Amino acid sequence: MAGQIRKLLDTIIEKRSKGNPTIALTTKTKLIFKGFDADNFNAGSPDDPAAIEKIKAIAVDLGVRL
Amino acid sequence: MPIRVAYSANALPEALWDLTVKAGDCNPRVILFFASSKYDPAEVSRAMQAAFPEACVAGCTTAGEIADGKMLRDSISTIFLDDEIVGQTASALVEGLSSQVSVGGAFSKMERQLGAPVSSLDIEKYVGIVLADGLSGAEESLMEKIGDRTDLLFVGGSAGDDLKFAQTHVMLNGHAFTDAAVLLLLEVKNGFDIIKTQSFGTFGKTLVATKVDEPRRLVEEFDHQPALAAYARALGTPPTEAPSYFMKHPLGLMIEKDPYVRSPQRVQGEGIVFYCQIKQGMKLEVLEGTDIVAHTRSAIEARKASGKPISGIIDFQCILRALQLREEGRCDQYGAIFAGIPTVGFSTYGEAYLGHINQTSTMLVFQ
Numbered sequence: 001m002a003g004q005i006r007k008l009l010d011t012i013i014e015k016r017s018k019g020n021p022t023i024a025l026t027t028k029t030k031l032i033f034k035g036f037d038a039d040n041f042n043a044g045s046p047d048d049p050a051a052i053e054k055i056k057a058i059a060v061d062l063g064v065r066l
Numbered sequence: 067m068p069i070r071v072a073y074s075a076n077a078l079p080e081a082l083w084d085l086t087v088k089a090g091d092c093n094p095r096v097i098l099f100f101a102s103s104k105y106d107p108a109e110v111s112r113a114m115q116a117a118f119p120e121a122c123v124a125g126c127t128t129a130g131e132i133a134d135g136k137m138l139r140d141s142i143s144t145i146f147l148d149d150e151i152v153g154q155t156a157s158a159l160v161e162g163l164s165s166q167v168s169v170g171g172a173f174s175k176m177e178r179q180l181g182a183p184v185s186s187l188d189i190e191k192y193v194g195i196v197l198a199d200g201l202s203g204a205e206e207s208l209m210e211k212i213g214d215r216t217d218l219l220f221v222g223g224s225a226g227d228d229l230k231f232a233q234t235h236v237m238l239n240g241h242a243f244t245d246a247a248v249l250l251l252l253e254v255k256n257g258f259d260i261i262k263t264q265s266f267g268t269f270g271k272t273l274v275a276t277k278v279d280e281p282r283r284l285v286e287e288f289d290h291q292p293a294l295a296a297y298a299r300a301l302g303t304p305p306t307e308a309p310s311y312f313m314k315h316p317l318g319l320m321i322e323k324d325p326y327v328r329s330p331q332r333v334q335g336e337g338i339v340f341y342c343q344i345k346q347g348m349k350l351e352v353l354e355g356t357d358i359v360a361h362t363r364s365a366i367e368a369r370k371a372s373g374k375p376i377s378g379i380i381d382f383q384c385i386l387r388a389l390q391l392r393e394e395g396r397c398d399q400y401g402a403i404f405a406g407i408p409t410v411g412f413s414t415y416g417e418a419y420l421g422h423i424n425q426t427s428t429m430l431v432f433q
């Protein structure tokens with residue numbers, strides 16, 4: 001199954017921002033600083049297990065339940 | 067006036083007399099000061115707090131100061147914020163940056179001071195200020211931990227020491243610290259904005275960091291090639307000449323077409339050490355320097371054109387920008403951008419806004 005990375009990143013942004021566009025942008029920026037730019041992934045991006053584990057850990061750090 | 071700025075180049079204690087006189091009848095709730103490393107940091111911090119015992123007093127050492135439209139050296143610049151500008155205030159210290167960054171204790175302390183969890187604070191009404199030891203090498207981790215903890219915006223800079231690169235200090239409530247960061251949370255009654263401005267365009271080349279040593283801020287390879295050679299190739303110059311391009315051609319982490327600058331510092335072997343971390347896999351634009359004065363003026367004019375008032379500005383400006391302005395003989399032109407606006411700031415060893423960045427001015431604008 002592909003596309004999981006983008007889906008996870010979008011979920012983090014959505015849940016952290018709760019519809020606030022300012023927080024959505026700052027969350028996206030924070031993820032980029034952590035090494036994950038959502039725009040670099042799409043529904044066809046392969047699911048890299050190591051990257052997925054890192055993103056799950058980032059979600060914990062950001063207080064987001066995936 | 068709810069905001070006053072002042073500076074003095076005198077030695078202590080005369081400098082404090084100068085600042086006290088210039089504070090006038092201002093009854094500050096918060097004072098931020100930026101002091102040349104020529105002053106004993108413990109002494110200046112103690113003296114500032116003693117002169118204004120009722121205020122929250124925080125500051126740091128610098129690589130130059132900004133006040134009253136002037137770019138200064140060997141002085142203390144200060145901003146006084148009274149209770150027309152600032153409501154609730156909280157402050158805390160994060161210590162031991164170089165061993166492991168932990169902000170939980172500092173945030174808990176600030177929450178006790180505010181009587182509310184930080185998560186409950188309105189991001190439009192509260193802003194954070196961060197002053198970090200500029201030689202800790204830990205600013206990235208600090209900003210990351212802060213950003214994990216809260217959506218409140220923190221802006222600030224890394225303390226300097228007049229380009230000696232020996233020891234920098236942050237100061238809070240009469241004391242001075244190394245290997246630490248000062249965090250402030252301010253309720254800004256009339257609102258605020260943050261301006262991040264850096265004077266670069268894109269050069270049309272990108273580099274992907276494929277092998278890095280993050281804690282050392284070292285990129286060993288771009289695009290699976292030795293980093294120095296790859297950087298040089300992007301600029302069309304021999305690797306031996308590449309260091310002369312560092313200042314004008316840093317790299318940019320592009321976020322919504324806005325560069326967050328990563329400045330090359332020095333060559334190490336076949337790699338390049340930067341002034342901030344680059345993560346494995348980061349795609350970076352090669353940037354090209356433009357006119358600092360014109361760009362900054364444009365940013366301030368755009369803010370003025372918004373129609374919102376400007377009561378004062380704190381300018382956390384990269385020392386690399388200050389050095390370029392000094393070299394170009396344009397410090398007066400830069401200062402003139404802020405004519406009529408109470409402005410204070412300092413030349414930093416790095417700027418803070420969502421992360422740790424370089425060759426940028428991050429400004430806190432009080433409405």
